[in-house]
Amino acid sequence: MSRRPLGVLLSAAVAGAGILTLVSPSPATPPDSRQAQYAAAAAEFGVPESILLAVSYLESRWDFNAGTPSTGGGYGPMHLTDAAYVASLPGLEEPVGEDRRGDDSREELPGG
Helix, strand or coil: CCHHHHHHHHHHHHHHHHHHHHHCCCCCCCCCHHHHHHHHHHHHHCCCHHHHHHHHHHHHCCCCHHHCCCCCCCECCCCECCHHHHHCCCCCCCCCCCCCCCHHHCCCCCCC
């Protein structure tokens, strides 16, 4: 092999190695503070972390609206609302008790 093709081959190998370092995945980073908060809440309340993550994704699609309420009035990934404000709305003067349509109010199906 002459010197010229060897130099071209060597240059191509060096360039290829450089490109591979640019596209290779970065090392795993530690979980961010929000992930740590989910893990702590899961441990504290005995709820699987995957359930907390799934519910928060369904509630907000993890769109935090830059700290402002969503169109539904909820805040953050769990779409939390201001319960005191909701309770102050007209028509809710009486405390809301248990739903009277519980399982006992349904007729039993024949054969059930």
